[in-house]
Structure formats: structure tokens, C-alpha cells
Amino acid sequence: MAVLAQWIAPWDPNRPDVRKILDAPSKSHPLGTDQLGRDVLSRMLYGARVSLAVGFVSVGIATFIGIVLGSLAGYHGGTIDAAVMRLVDLMLVFPRLFLLLAVLAFLRPSIWTIMAVIGLTGWMSVARLVRAEFLSLKEREFVLWSQSIGASAYRTIWRHILPNAIGPVLVAMTLGIPAAILTESGLSFLGLGVQPPHATWGNILNEGKDAIEIGWWLSAYPGLAILVTVLSYNLLGEGIRDALDPRLRQSVGRIVSRSR
Amino acid sequence: MFGYALRRLILAIPLLIGITFVSFLVIHLAPGEPTDIQSDESSTRSDAKIKQLLIETYGLDKPLHIQYWNWVKRLVRLDFGRSFSPDARPVLQKIGERLPITLLLNIVELMIIVALAIPIGVLSATQQYSTFDKITTVFVFVGFATPDFWLALMLMILFGIQLGWLPISGLRSPTWEYLAFWKQQWDFIGHLVLPILVATFGGLAGFSRYMRQSMLEVVRQDYIQSARAKGLPESVVIGKHALRNALLPIVTVLGLSLPGLIGGSVIVESIFAIPGMGQLMVQAVFERDYPVIMGNLVIVATLTLIANLIADLTYSLVDPRIRVAARRGRR
Numbered sequence: 001m002a003v004l005a006q007w008i009a010p011w012d013p014n015r016p017d018v019r020k021i022l023d024a025p026s027k028s029h030p031l032g033t034d035q036l037g038r039d040v041l042s043r044m045l046y047g048a049r050v051s052l053a054v055g056f057v058s059v060g061i062a063t064f065i066g067i068v069l070g071s072l073a074g075y076h077g078g079t080i081d082a083a084v085m086r087l088v089d090l091m092l093v094f095p096r097l098f099l100l101l102a103v104l105a106f107l108r109p110s111i112w113t114i115m116a117v118i119g120l121t122g123w124m125s126v127a128r129l130v131r132a133e134f135l136s137l138k139e140r141e142f143v144l145w146s147q148s149i150g151a152s153a154y155r156t157i158w159r160h161i162l163p164n165a166i167g168p169v170l171v172a173m174t175l176g177i178p179a180a181i182l183t184e185s186g187l188s189f190l191g192l193g194v195q196p197p198h199a200t201w202g203n204i205l206n207e208g209k210d211a212i213e214i215g216w217w218l219s220a221y222p223g224l225a226i227l228v229t230v231l232s233y234n235l236l237g238e239g240i241r242d243a244l245d246p247r248l249r250q251s252v253g254r255i256v257s258r259s260r
Numbered sequence: 261m262f263g264y265a266l267r268r269l270i271l272a273i274p275l276l277i278g279i280t281f282v283s284f285l286v287i288h289l290a291p292g293e294p295t296d297i298q299s300d301e302s303s304t305r306s307d308a309k310i311k312q313l314l315i316e317t318y319g320l321d322k323p324l325h326i327q328y329w330n331w332v333k334r335l336v337r338l339d340f341g342r343s344f345s346p347d348a349r350p351v352l353q354k355i356g357e358r359l360p361i362t363l364l365l366n367i368v369e370l371m372i373i374v375a376l377a378i379p380i381g382v383l384s385a386t387q388q389y390s391t392f393d394k395i396t397t398v399f400v401f402v403g404f405a406t407p408d409f410w411l412a413l414m415l416m417i418l419f420g421i422q423l424g425w426l427p428i429s430g431l432r433s434p435t436w437e438y439l440a441f442w443k444q445q446w447d448f449i450g451h452l453v454l455p456i457l458v459a460t461f462g463g464l465a466g467f468s469r470y471m472r473q474s475m476l477e478v479v480r481q482d483y484i485q486s487a488r489a490k491g492l493p494e495s496v497v498i499g500k501h502a503l504r505n506a507l508l509p510i511v512t513v514l515g516l517s518l519p520g521l522i523g524g525s526v527i528v529e530s531i532f533a534i535p536g537m538g539q540l541m542v543q544a545v546f547e548r549d550y551p552v553i554m555g556n557l558v559i560v561a562t563l564t565l566i567a568n569l570i571a572d573l574t575y576s577l578v579d580p581r582i583r584v585a586a587r588r589g590r591r
Contacts, residue, residue: 090278092516093568094561095523098541102286102557105545182407186527189409190542209413209531216417223410230405 066126074134381471
């Protein structure tokens with residue numbers, strides 16, 4: 001839907017129409033219009049692009065940093081491990097929104113800075129996850145074998161351990177995207193995220209807040225869109241986790257066998 | 261016990277130093293000169309003025325290590341400088357008058373979350389796959405996915421505008437001064453209902469899920485089986501043997517989720533116009549009031565660190581195994 005925004009959107013998302021300011025949902029404007037008479041449905045479709053793109057890119061950044069630091073820590077252990085883990089602890093002490101706001105106060109908010117900043121503050125859980133996987137995987141025979149034939153650490157990590165650790169990372173990514181979408185929409189809602197005229201779900205809601213007494217449709221639908229998107233990603237993530245984690249199925253079996 | 265507490269305290273010191281370092285880094289984060297950021301096309305006189313103020317406040321014209329040393333020296337003295345806004349009051353004073361309301365909100369929220377999440381989690385775990393369990397599972401997923409600011413708007417529309425039951429902004433009604441004492445308290449509570457409702461919603465979903473998970477794991481343990489085999493009534497097995505053990509991981513999760521909860525006050529306070537630290541932060545970002553931003557960041561992080569420390573210590577209080585392990589580790 002978001003990709004097709006250009007073709008399926010009934011109206012130009014940025015074209016104001018003074019005759020239709022804050023119109024309630026109707027046939028020609030299924031989700032109503034905003035303060036400038038712009039079609040809410042069209043704006044939401046275009047906003048979906050930005051929101052989803054921010055989700056994907058920032059999670060991509062976070063995953064990359066998380067994998068690099070996590071695998072270094074898990075593979076080498078010792079001082080490197082301690083340093084990376086202290087860094088993780090440190091980053092976790094900062095409430096994320098406060099840190100984001102502080103950084104955004106210095107940078108000019110644009111789509112790119114938002115993506116970068118969300119990515120840079122969201123890698124900690126991936127790093128922990130990858131490290132934990134590496135700790136258990138690096139003792140396995142196939143890793144020892146790879147090391148014993150003289151493969152470099154880089155090659156061992158990249159070719160032998162990482163592919164085996166990718167499952168949990170995939171789950172973390174799937175669950176990270178909705179978190180990033182929520183963060184972006186929160187920032188845009190505060191007026192400190194993606195700036196108008198770019199529509200995102202967050203800043204449509206920000207405009208909706210000002211018209212709260214007359215135009216409920218302006219606030220209701222973008223939020224619903226966020227809710228549904230985030231919900232689907234969460235369910236997808238849970239699904240992948242269940243599919244990848246045979247332990248869960250086993251434990252159900254265990255209860256059954258035990259109660260007999 | 262004392263030894264353990266001391267060790268945790270010592271471990272917190274590098275984190276505290278880290279906080280000063282990260283916040284120092286944030287000032288320098290912008291590409292190029294930290295003061296050049298906003299001064300390209302929209303360069304105005306006020307930009308130049310802020311730039312000058314920044315250089316003066318943080319001594320940005322001095323070498324880096326001296327800058328950092330000065331920054332730390334000031335933090336130790338709790339000197340965050342003066343606000344850039346026209347009133348130019350000390351930052352510490354500004355934050356100080358807003359801290360209590362944020363703390364109050366967060367503590368009340370935390371208590372409500374814990375009080376509700378534990379019974380919900382226990383019930384849905386002991387009656388796994390029952391109707392109650394299914395309903396709470398749906399609630400949890402929806403709760404995770406609901407943007408808090410959107411929930412706030414919807415509740416404002418419903419209770420504040422359509423039904424007119426509750427006030428939707430601020431902490432006090434305009435007529436507050438003229439009310440009787442108990443009516444004043446009632447008015448205050450009325451103003452807090454919606455913000456607290458919004459802030460607890462998301463947290464409640466998370467915690468009841470963790471509680472359920474933790475309880476499910478404990479119920480499968482052998483000692484629960486043997487408690488049942490002894491012929492203990494189910495209420496004792498669940499309420500005493502299982503619950504105590506299931507609560508342990510929750511204490512940790514509680515500590516870890518504090519930054520999220522405190523971060524949430526940014527949004528809740530801005531929407532409901534509550535004069536707390538979150539709202540101060542947002543205002544400061546809009547006004548580019550850097551001393552206030554930096555002060556907020558350092559104080560919030562330090563508070564979180566302290567809260568984590570308390571969670572850690574509570575954990576060792578309720579779980580003797582931790583203390584024993586710590587003692588062994590020291591030998």
C-alpha cells in the first residue's frame with residue numbers, strides 16, 4: 001500500500017483546499033480533511049512510506065552495530081567483552097527519549113538524522129543477543145575446526161558463527177521495526193521528528209492534536225494505522241520466534257507428558 | 261549483604277563517569293563546530309547569540325580535555341549553569357521545581373502497574389489457555405502496539421470533550437484557589453487520572469506478560485510438583501511456593517524498564533501540559549536552551565542509575581542465592 005501511494009492516493013497529499021477545511025469523513029474524502037483542507041487518507045498513505053522507511057533503515061543501522069559489537073564481544077571475550085558490555089549498560093541508563101531529544105536539539109531534524117539517531121540508540125539488545133549466541137556457539141566443534149585450519153577470526157565469525165546466530169537476530173529485527181516506528185511517530189508527534197510538509201503518521205497526529213475539539217478523524221485514523229502496523233510486526237516477530245525456537249514446543253510437550 | 265551492596269555501588273561508579281562522558285559527547289556530537297549547526301541558511305542574530313552563549317557556557321574555545329575536566333568539575337558541584345531563556349535562572353532550580361511531579365507520577369504508575377500486573381500474570385499463567393488468559397493476551401498485544409500519545413488523544417476526546425468528565429490539561433483548574441481544601445485535592449487527583457491511565461497502559465501490558473512467563477516457568481519446576489505431592493492446598497502451592505520464585509525475575513525487569521517509563525513521561529507530560537521534567541525537556545529542545553537540556557539528560561540518567569541500583573539491591577534481599585553467589589565469587 002505504502003509503495004503504491006503515488007497511484008492509489010485519491011488526492012495530492014500536500015494540496016490544500018480552502019473550501020474543505022476540517023471536513024468530516026465523506027465519500028470523496030473517506031477519512032476527512034485537515035486544517036488546510038488536505039485529504040487525510042492521501043496524507044496517511046504517503047506518511048506510511050516515511051514511517052516504514054524510518055523503521056527499516058533505523059533497525060538496519062541498529063542491527064549492524066549490534067552484530068559487530070556483539071560478535072566481537074562474544075568471540076573475543078576478556079577485555080573487549082567487558083568494554084562492550086559496559087557500553088551497553090551505559091547506553092541503557094539513558095532513557096531513550098531524553099537522549100534522542102538531547103541529540104536532536106543539536107542537529108536539525110530531518111528524515112535522515114531521525115533514522116540515524118534512532119538506529120544509534122537502539123542497538124543494545126541486538127548486541128546482547130548476538131554476544132549470548134556467540135558465547136554458546138564458539139565452543140562448538142565446527143568453530144574449533146574452522147579455527148584449527150587457520151581461518152581468520154573475521155572469517156570464522158562471518159562465515160561460520162554468524163549464520164548460526166541469525167535466527168534470534170531476525171526476531172529482534174522484526175520486533176525492532178515496530179519499536180522504531182513508535183519512536184519516530186512519538187518524536188514527530190512532539191514536533192521534533194520528521195518536519196512538515198513531509199507527512200508521517202506522527203506529525204498528522206500532531207496536527208490532529210490542535211484540532212482535537214472538532215476533528216476527531218484527524219487523530220483517530222493515523223493512530224489506528226500505527227497500532228495495526230506495530231501489532232502486525234509484533235505478531236510476525238512472535239511467529240518467527242515460535243517457529244525458530246523448538247524449546248517452546250518441547251516444553252508444551254513436557255507438561256503434557258508430566259501430567260500423565 | 262553489606263559487602264554485596266558495596267560491590268554494586270563500586271560498579272556504578274564507572275557508569276556515573278560514563279554518563280558525564282556521553283553527555284559531554286552529546287554537546288560535541290554535531291558535525292564540525294558544535295556551535296555551527298544551526299547557522300547555515302537560517303542564520304539569524306539569535307543564532308549568533310546562542311553560539312556566543314554556548315562558547316561562554318561550555319568554554320568551547322578551550323582544548324577538549326580542559327573542556328571535559330571543567331564539565332565534570334561543574335557536574336560534581338551540581339552546577340548546570342544558567343538557562344538560556346530570558347529568565348536566566350539556574351538550571352538546577354528549574355529542574356528542581358519540576359522533579360517532584362515527575363517522580364510522583366512515575367512512582368504512582370509503577371505501584372499501579374505492579375499491583376495489577378502480578379495478579380493478572382498469575383491468573384493467566386495458572387489458567388493457561390483459558391478465556392481469561394486469551395483476553396489478557398489480546399490486551400497485551402494491543403497494549404504493546406498502542407502509541408501512548410494516541411491513546412492520550414483518544415481518551416481526551418472521549419472523557420474530556422465528548423463526556424466532559426475529566427479535565428484534559430494541567431494540574432489544577434483555573435478556579436483552584438477558590439475551592440475548599442478537600443475539593444482542591446479532588447481536583448488535583450482528577451487532573452492526574454488520564455495521564456496516569458495512559459502511562460500505566462503500556463507498562464501494564466509488558467509486566468503482566470513477563471509475570472505470566474515467569475510464573476509458567478516456575479510452575480513447571482520439580483519443587484512445585486513436590487509441594488503438590490505433599491498434599492498442600494493449591495492456594496499455598498501457587499501463592500507461596502510458586503509466586504515467591506516467579507517474582508524474582510520481575511524485580512530485574514522492573515529495574516530495566518524504568519528508563520522506558522521515565523522516557524514515557526516526556527510524551528504524557530507534553531500532551532497533558534503537566535509541568536514536569538519531560539515537558540521541561542521538550543520546551544528546552546524547542547528553545548534550544550542547551551544548559552537545561554544537558555542538565556535534564558544528566559539528572560535523568562543518574563536517577564535511572566540509582567533506581568537500577570535499588571532494584572539490584574532489592575533483588576539480593578529477596579533472593580538469598582544471589583548473596584551466596586556473590587560471596588563465593590569474592591573468595
